[in-house]
Amino acid sequence: MTAPAELTVAPGAPPEAYLEVRDLRIHFPTDDGLVRSVDGLSFQLDRGRTLGIVGESGSGKSVTSLGILGLHNRRNARVSGQIWLDGQELVGASPETVRRLRGKTMAMIFQDPLSALNPYYTVGDQIIEAYRIHHQVSKPAARRHAIDLLDRVGIPQPARRVDDYPHQFSGGMRQRAMIAMSLSCDPELLIADEPTTALDVTVQAQILDLMRDLQEEFNSALILITHDLGVVAELADDVLVMYGGRCVEQGAAETVFNAAQHPYTWGLLGSMPRLDRDVRTRLLPIQGTPPSLITPPPGCVFHPRCPYAERDGIPCRTEVPELVPAESGHQVACHLPPAQRREIFTAEIAPKL
Amino acid sequence: MAGPGPRPGRPSRPDIVVTYLGRRLIGAVLMLLVVSMVTFAIFFVVPLVAGGSSENLAARYVGRTAGSEEVADTAERLGFNDPLPVQYGRWLKGIVAGDEYDLGPSVERCPAPCFGYSFINRSPVWPELLDRLPVTLSLVVGAATIWLLAGVSIGVLSALRRGSVFDRAAMGVALGGVSLPIFFTGLLSLVIFSYGLGWTAPGSSFTPLLENPAQWAYNLILPWVTLAFLFAAIYARLTRAGMLETMSEDYIRTARAKGLPERRVVMKHGLRGALTPIVTIFGLDVSLLMGGAVLTESTFSLPGLGKYAIDAITTNDLPKVMGVTMLTAFFVVFANLIVDIVYGVVDPRVRLG
Numbered sequence: 254m255t256a257p258a259e260l261t262v263a264p265g266a267p268p269e270a271y272l273e274v275r276d277l278r279i280h281f282p283t284d285d286g287l288v289r290s291v292d293g294l295s296f297q298l299d300r301g302r303t304l305g306i307v308g309e310s311g312s313g314k315s316v317t318s319l320g321i322l323g324l325h326n327r328r329n330a331r332v333s334g335q336i337w338l339d340g341q342e343l344v345g346a347s348p349e350t351v352r353r354l355r356g357k358t359m360a361m362i363f364q365d366p367l368s369a370l371n372p373y374y375t376v377g378d379q380i381i382e383a384y385r386i387h388h389q390v391s392k393p394a395a396r397r398h399a400i401d402l403l404d405r406v407g408i409p410q411p412a413r414r415v416d417d418y419p420h421q422f423s424g425g426m427r428q429r430a431m432i433a434m435s436l437s438c439d440p441e442l443l444i445a446d447e448p449t450t451a452l453d454v455t456v457q458a459q460i461l462d463l464m465r466d467l468q469e470e471f472n473s474a475l476i477l478i479t480h481d482l483g484v485v486a487e488l489a490d491d492v493l494v495m496y497g498g499r500c501v502e503q504g505a506a507e508t509v510f511n512a513a514q515h516p517y518t519w520g521l522l523g524s525m526p527r528l529d530r531d532v533r534t535r536l537l538p539i540q541g542t543p544p545s546l547i548t549p550p551p552g553c554v555f556h557p558r559c560p561y562a563e564r565d566g567i568p569c570r571t572e573v574p575e576l577v578p579a580e581s582g583h584q585v586a587c588h589l590p591p592a593q594r595r596e597i598f599t600a601e602i603a604p605k606l
Numbered sequence: 607m608a609g610p611g612p613r614p615g616r617p618s619r620p621d622i623v624v625t626y627l628g629r630r631l632i633g634a635v636l637m638l639l640v641v642s643m644v645t646f647a648i649f650f651v652v653p654l655v656a657g658g659s660s661e662n663l664a665a666r667y668v669g670r671t672a673g674s675e676e677v678a679d680t681a682e683r684l685g686f687n688d689p690l691p692v693q694y695g696r697w698l699k700g701i702v703a704g705d706e707y708d709l710g711p712s713v714e715r716c717p718a719p720c721f722g723y724s725f726i727n728r729s730p731v732w733p734e735l736l737d738r739l740p741v742t743l744s745l746v747v748g749a750a751t752i753w754l755l756a757g758v759s760i761g762v763l764s765a766l767r768r769g770s771v772f773d774r775a776a777m778g779v780a781l782g783g784v785s786l787p788i789f790f791t792g793l794l795s796l797v798i799f800s801y802g803l804g805w806t807a808p809g810s811s812f813t814p815l816l817e818n819p820a821q822w823a824y825n826l827i828l829p830w831v832t833l834a835f836l837f838a839a840i841y842a843r844l845t846r847a848g849m850l851e852t853m854s855e856d857y858i859r860t861a862r863a864k865g866l867p868e869r870r871v872v873m874k875h876g877l878r879g880a881l882t883p884i885v886t887i888f889g890l891d892v893s894l895l896m897g898g899a900v901l902t903e904s905t906f907s908l909p910g911l912g913k914y915a916i917d918a919i920t921t922n923d924l925p926k927v928m929g930v931t932m933l934t935a936f937f938v939v940f941a942n943l944i945v946d947i948v949y950g951v952v953d954p955r956v957r958l959g
Contacts, residue, residue, distance in 0.1 A: 324862055356865030363863075368856035372955055373878045383864040418954045434864070 268337035270297035271474050272321075272442055277334035277344075279313070279320045286547040290316040292498040294334075295576075298491075300441060303468065303475040305489030305506065307482060307521065311543050313498040314478045318444045321476075322361055323351035338442065357387040360440035364447040366427035370419040376403075376430045377415035384437040402433035406463060425456035429463065436467060443468070444476045449484060461487055482525050486510060494518050497544045497554035500576055504583030514585045514594045516559045519602045553588065561589055561597065630946065634939045641935040642701075646694050649924050654690075661686075697722070701932070721932065722925035724918075731929040735911065741812050742910035745833065745902065746895045748826055752834035753841055754888065760838070761845025762877060765853065776842060783839025792832045792905035799828060812908055829906045833899060837891060841884065848880030855879070882953055886945055893941030897934020 279291040291313040298304045306314050319325055321336055323343060336343040338359065343351055363369035371379060380399040381392065390398070396415070403411035406429040419427055428448065435443060445464065449457040465488055468475050477488055485492055485506065492509040494502040494517065502515040513519055520539035541558035544550055556562040556569040563569050567588040576586040579594075587594065653662070661674075664681035681687055684707075685696060699705060700720035707714050707723055716723070721731035760780075764773040800808045806828040813821040852858065853876045861875040862868075898912030907913070911930055918926035950956050 319859075322863055324859060352865050352867065354865070355863060361863045363856060363860060365856065369860045371857040371861070371875055371878075373875075373953065375954075382866070386865055386870075420955050431860075434860075 268297075268340060270337075271300045271339055272298040272476075273335075273337040274317075274321070275335040275337070277317065277320060277336065278332070279316050279325065280331045281329060282331065283547075288546045289498050289549065290546055291320065292549075294495070294498070294500055296493055296500070296503065298442075298474045298476065300474045301468070301472045302491065303477055303489045305477045305479065305485035305492045306495060307479060307485055307492060308495035309480060309543050311546070312495040313546075314480075314495055315446050316498075317495075318361065318446050318476060318478055321442075321444065322355055322359060323348065324355075353387075356383055356435075356440075357438040358440060359442040359444065360435035360438070362428075362431055362435050362443065362445040362448045365451045366424070366431040367419065367451075369431060370427060372419055375416050375418055376422065377417075380415075380430070380434045380437055383434050387438050398437065399433070402437060403430065406430070406433045406436075406467075407459075408433070424452055425459065428452060428456075428460055432460075432463065432467070436471070439471060440473060441471075442474045442476070443471075444478070446478045447480070448477070450479070450481070457484075464488065482510075482521060494521065497549055498546060499554060499586070500584075501555065501586045502584065503576070504579075508580075508583045512580075512583070512595070513598060513602070514579055514583065514591070515555075515587050516561055516589075517555050519598065520558075523602070523605060553586075564589065564593075627947070630943055634943050637939050638932075638935060641939075642698060642932060643694070645928055645931050645935075646697060649928055650693065651690060721929035724926055725923045726921055731925050734914065734926070735929055735933055738909060738911045738914045740814060741908055742896060742898055742903070742912065744812070744815060744822065744826055745829055745899055745908060745910060746892060748823075748830040749833040749837070749899075749902075750888070750892050750895075752830055753837035756834065757838035757841025758845045758877075758881070758884065761842040762849055762872065762880075764842065764846040765849030766872065768850065773846075777846070780839040780842045783835050784843070786836075788832060788836060788901040789905050791835060792829070792902065795828055795832050796906070829902050829908060832905075833895075833902045841888075844884060844887070845880055848883060849876055852876050852879035878952075882949070885948055885952055889941040889945035889948070890938070893937040894934070896937040896941075898930060 274297075275295050277291055277294045278289070281288040281290060294313070294317060296304065306317065308314050316325075320330075320332055321338075321343070323346075325332060327348070332344055334344060338354065341354075343354070370376070374382075377396060377399050380402060381395040384390070384395045384398055385392070388395075400411045400415050403415055408414050408426055408429055414422070414426075419430070422430060428451075432448075448464065449460050452460060461484065464475070467473075475488075477485065479485060489506045492502075492504065492506045493500055494509070494515065496517050502509060502513065502518045509518065510522070513522060517539070524538050539558055540560075544554050544557070550557050550570075552568065552570040552572055553559070553562070553574050559569065569588050572588070574586045574588045576584045579585045579591055585591075585594070589597070661677050661681050664684060664686055665677050685693060688696075696705065700716065700718070700722065702718060704718035705716050705720045707716050716730050716732075719732055721735070723730055724734075760776050764776045767773050796808065799806045807825040811825045813825055815822045853872070858871060858875055861871045866875075896911075898910060898915045900912035900916055902908070903910040903912035904916055911933070915927065915930040917923075918930065
């Protein structure tokens with residue numbers, strides 16, 4: 254197999270950022286072979302900042318987020334690499350240590366709030382439970398806290414709705430309740446996994462606004478996992494584009510949107526519907542299907558779908574491109590020479606967006 | 607369709623519960639009425655259709671030595687020559703309000719609920735049923751406690767350690783429990799534990815609980831375990847299947863993401879959903895057995911309702927058989943009512959009404 258991508262930071266060095274993920278690999282042994290869901294992912298995130306992780310289904314976004322929270326079953330997942338949270342390494346830490354951080358220091362908002370909330374308990378019970386597991390407080394105090402939280406996320410009549418069951422809430426309110434639950438212990442790291450995918454468009458905007466306000470209020474680090482570039486454009490400071498379990502492009506949101514350099518990112522941008530475009534103009538979907546995570550294509554994982562593969566004899570089919578700095582703090586994993594990428598983007602891609 | 611604006615006034619919960627209970631009670635009574643008609647038809651109409659006569663019935667009361675004149679006289683006195691609806695009405699009235707029976711030399715008052723007189727020993731059926739009930743009740747309550755505790759805990763452990771040696775062994779034994787009939791396991795356990803090792807009572811003995819609790823338990827332990835073995839096996843399999851399903855729900859992942867200890871995740875969030883179907887079949891199983899655990903009581907010669915029913919059937923003692931049938935029907939209908947109410951408590955999504 255190929256050698257792991259060279260790290261920008263030496264493995265033993267102390268972390269610089271609040272959250273630092275180094276060469277994270279999450280593999281699942283199955284009967285069909287080893288599934289490499291995440292294969293050498295590194296990134297940094299500071300408090301008060303928002304990182305958008307984008308990519309297709311199966312690119313390893315959710316697996317990464319569950320990996321940071323330590324939610325993978327150690328019996329069927331092999332996790333390696335390092336995850337530094339506020340100076341503490343989590344991959345090698347005991348499950349009990351990670352459990353104590355979970356819900357308190359780092360919390361998660363899940364995609365579908367109906368299935369993510371337990372139908373057998375009231376919304377209040379579930380928030381109170383999340384709070385009391387990490388704080389020694391009486392039930393009435395925790396209940397007041399829960400009502401406060403529901404009020405803060407914009408649920409009307411929180412003192413009454415606290416005793417409702419999830420099925421008595423509307424979709425948007427459920428997601429608000431879910432957010433209230435994840436905020437119950439003032440987490441410093443918040444991971445939102447497709448927080449708006451299951452919601453109506455109008456509700457989506459409200460939830461995004463709410464998350465932006467709350468992030469400012471709590472000064473937390475936010476990881477926003479989505480396949481919706483519109484959501485990323487709305488909230489994220491930095492963007493990390495994942496493909497086949499690896500990072501293919503990473504940088505400030507503005508740079509990634511305005512000067513994307515990886516052909517896969519171009520494909521994502523081209524697939525995004527826009528209101529200001531002529532209706533008859535066709536979207537530019539990425540050809541082909543996502544790669545197998547068991548037997549990934551040799552060389553660059555994206556080469557079977559890349560229209561520029563092997564151009565001018567670059568070794569796309571044989572050599573794995575490394576994530577190297579491009580311009581302005583931007584990192585790209587592509588064999589195309591930077592000058593050529595810029596040229597293609599300005600000449601062929603940007604006019605169609 | 608919930609429109610904007612204030613919610614329409616909904617009736618308060620206690621009102622709904624009372625209306626619901628009232629309706630269900632009426633339904634239960636109607637159901638019992640239907641059962642009584644069917645029972646009466648099976649025992650009184652079917653023999654007539656099959657070519658029997660009212661004299662055949664009367665002959666059972668007066669015995670073999672009686673002359674045909676005496677038989678005809680008895681048939682007339684007991685009203686066997688009346689139209690069937692009249693006979694049914696009289697039987698029903700006996701159950702509700704009591705009846706007078708002219709058994710020959712004297713007229714006897716049979717107080718409600720009157721299930722008639724035995725063909726064989728001319729004793730009223732109801733006091734005999736009451737006499738037998740504590741035996742069956744003791745047997746069923748003890749066995750049900752054992753099978754519920756054992757079955758559910760084994761099922762939970764099996765699901766959590768799916769594929770382990772424990773799981774395979776437990777499910778193997780459970781398969782045996784489901785497949786082996788009571789009269790086999792019962793006799794086998796009698797041979798080993800009672801006649802062989804002398805640890806338990808040899809059956810055919812019952813001591814009322816209030817008289818001597820230790821002796822009561824000692825006499826019943828073998829029937830309890832034997833009966834519980836069969837049901838524990840079914841419950842273990844059901845619990846295992848339910849737990850495997852609920853433990854893969856999204857809300858379990860949420861519970862873990864909150865930082866709850868695994869034990870709490872399983873017991874509070876996992877088991878709750880898995881128990882809902884268990885509640886239903888538990889109610890039905892217990893109520894059916896309350897009408898007589900026929901095989902267990904026969905195998906261990908316990909003087910309960912099941913044994914009573916078997917003896918009545920072998921001696922063709924119709925009033926006794928009908929009495930046990932109606933009592934069983936009552937238990938089943940009543941248990942169904944309780945199960946439905948409990949269901950509303952267990953699962954908040956169930957709407958009463």
